[in-house]
Amino acid sequence: MSSRIPSSSQNPPFPRDPSLPPTLAPRSPSSVGLPAGSPTAGPPPAAPGTPRPLLSRYGWTEEDETAFAARRQAGQSPARVVRRDRSRCSLISEHGPCEAEIGRDVAVDPLLSACTGDWVALGAPDPRRPATNDPASTTVILEVLPRHSVLVRATVSGRSTGQALAANIDLVLVVAALTEPPRMARLERLLALAWESGARPLIVLTKADLAAAGTAAHAAWLPAAAAAAPGVDVLTVSATAGLGMDELRGELAGPGPAGRSAVLVGPSGVGKSTLVNALVGTDLLAVGPVRASDRKGRHTTVRRELIALPAGGVLIDTPGIRGVGLWGAGDGIDSTFAEITELASGCRFTDCEHSSEPGCAVLAAVEDGSLPSRRLASYRKLQRESTWIQARHDARLAAEERARWKSTHKEMRRLYADRERQGRYR
Ligand SMILES: Nc1nc2c(ncn2[C@@H]2O[C@H](COP(=O)(O)OP(=O)(O)OP(=O)(O)O)[C@@H](O)[C@H]2O)c(=O)[nH]1
Ligand SMILES: [Mg+2]
Numbered sequence: 001m002s003s004r005i006p007s008s009s010q011n012p013p014f015p016r017d018p019s020l021p022p023t024l025a026p027r028s029p030s031s032v033g034l035p036a037g038s039p040t041a042g043p044p045p046a047a048p049g050t051p052r053p054l055l056s057r058y059g060w061t062e063e064d065e066t067a068f069a070a071r072r073q074a075g076q077s078p079a080r081v082v083r084r085d086r087s088r089c090s091l092i093s094e095h096g097p098c099e100a101e102i103g104r105d106v107a108v109d110p111l112l113s114a115c116t117g118d119w120v121a122l123g124a125p126d127p128r129r130p131a132t133n134d135p136a137s138t139t140v141i142l143e144v145l146p147r148h149s150v151l152v153r154a155t156v157s158g159r160s161t162g163q164a165l166a167a168n169i170d171l172v173l174v175v176a177a178l179t180e181p182p183r184m185a186r187l188e189r190l191l192a193l194a195w196e197s198g199a200r201p202l203i204v205l206t207k208a209d210l211a212a213a214g215t216a217a218h219a220a221w222l223p224a225a226a227a228a229a230p231g232v233d234v235l236t237v238s239a240t241a242g243l244g245m246d247e248l249r250g251e252l253a254g255p256g257p258a259g260r261s262a263v264l265v266g267p268s269g270v271g272k273s274t275l276v277n278a279l280v281g282t283d284l285l286a287v288g289p290v291r292a293s294d295r296k297g298r299h300t301t302v303r304r305e306l307i308a309l310p311a312g313g314v315l316i317d318t319p320g321i322r323g324v325g326l327w328g329a330g331d332g333i334d335s336t337f338a339e340i341t342e343l344a345s346g347c348r349f350t351d352c353e354h355s356s357e358p359g360c361a362v363l364a365a366v367e368d369g370s371l372p373s374r375r376l377a378s379y380r381k382l383q384r385e386s387t388w389i390q391a392r393h394d395a396r397l398a399a400e401e402r403a404r405w406k407s408t409h410k411e412m413r414r415l416y417a418d419r420e421r422q423g424r425y426r
């Protein structure tokens with residue numbers, strides 16, 4: 001299996017030394033940005049239909065390889081985005097880690113442009129661009145391949161567009177610390193985003209060594225998580241004491257040989273990077289202390305980064321979120337509030353808003369105490385936000401469409417005026 005991977009010290013076969021993060025591995029000209037099939041780019045590409053051994057560790061499957069066949073024939077090669085920095089990405093290619101610029105044909109929209117976890121097609125740079133001495137410029141990202149899932153939030157800048165945070169993930173680990181009181185609304189918001197991504201959410205409660213079973217903090221969390229996230233599994237872990245870590249490892253390794261791709265989301269200081277370090281078995285990522293006064297973190301992690309785990313699977317660490325805006329989370333909200341969606345099917349009106357309509361099964365459930373009114377309020381709040389974001393997005397699209405028409409119109413008028421002038425002077 002590893003026979004296809006060059007075994008020089010610059011290009012170690014997998015499994016690599018876990019202390020060597022993909023992005024910090026030593027690089028040589030032969031491992032940096034060379035298109036597949038070039039004389040110094042390592043072994044010749046395998047026959048179409050054969051997944052690359054290194055890439056399969058990152059989730060590349062036989063089906064992906066088959067779908068890539070035409071691109072491979074055109075001299076392109078697949079790679080996964082480990083980290084995105086402005087106009088370039090750190091990647092894992094079939095020959096090891098490399099870097100590449102994002103090509104001009106890749107969309108600039110933060111929803112569609114390359115993000116951590118994306119699979120991309122690498123190829124020769126645009127012939128229109130002047131050559132440089134930078135080895136990373138020998139290959140560019142030509143295209144972002146279709147995603148099977150993507151975690152999206154509304155952009156922080158308040159522009160009415162979404163921002164892709166992590167792509168091609170199987171699991172969203174919604175992380176919270178047992179040392180803090182449960183915040184149901186935040187949990188519900190993150191779960192709505194997680195469900196909307198197309199991946200499965202999993203709640204991970206950290207720092208179990210500081211709030212062991214039987215303590216008040218621990219006792220408050222489990223019913224809270226169950227109420228905020230019906231049908232979502234909850235794992236209680238301690239990275240420092242090793243509690244629950246085998247279970248987490250098992251979730252990430254998954255049933256298949258490639259393992260699962262997961263992303264960590266949650267506020268600063270809950271121990272996301274500490275979890276990665278514990279799973280990798282070394283201090284790969286920086287971790288920061290929490291403030292003694294309010295136990296808040298200090299936003300130690302500043303980038304989204306994908307890390308391969310020795311026991312299988314890959315994990316994307318993310319900076320702690322301050323606030324996260326919903327983006328197109330209609331179905332995600334329905335999944336998060338599954339019991340309300342279920343009740344709503346019994347409402348008299350199909351478009352019931354569960355506010356004051358007669359024959360509303362949801363209000364009846366609040367009335368008889370089987371549905372907490374807090375839960376309905378939270379559902380309505382997220383619904384309103386989602387509708388508002390959608391309306392703003394639609395308004396932006398409409399404005400862009402108008403602007404496009406205006407400029408086409410202008411262009412046409414200029415064209416007719418030119419023709420008329422030419423006709424007159426002919
Ligand atoms: N006792 C104990 N402390 C932990 C555990 N996990 C994390 N910590 C501590 O919590 C603090 C924050 O951990 P980080 O891993 O930096 O948290 P983070 O979620 O990555 O934070 P940001 O990068 O700021 O988003 C550090 O002081 C860790 O040592 C744990 O299981 N038990
Ligand atoms: Mg961190």
Ligand SMILES: [Zn+2]
Nearest residue numbers: 347352354360
């Ligand atoms: Zn209703």
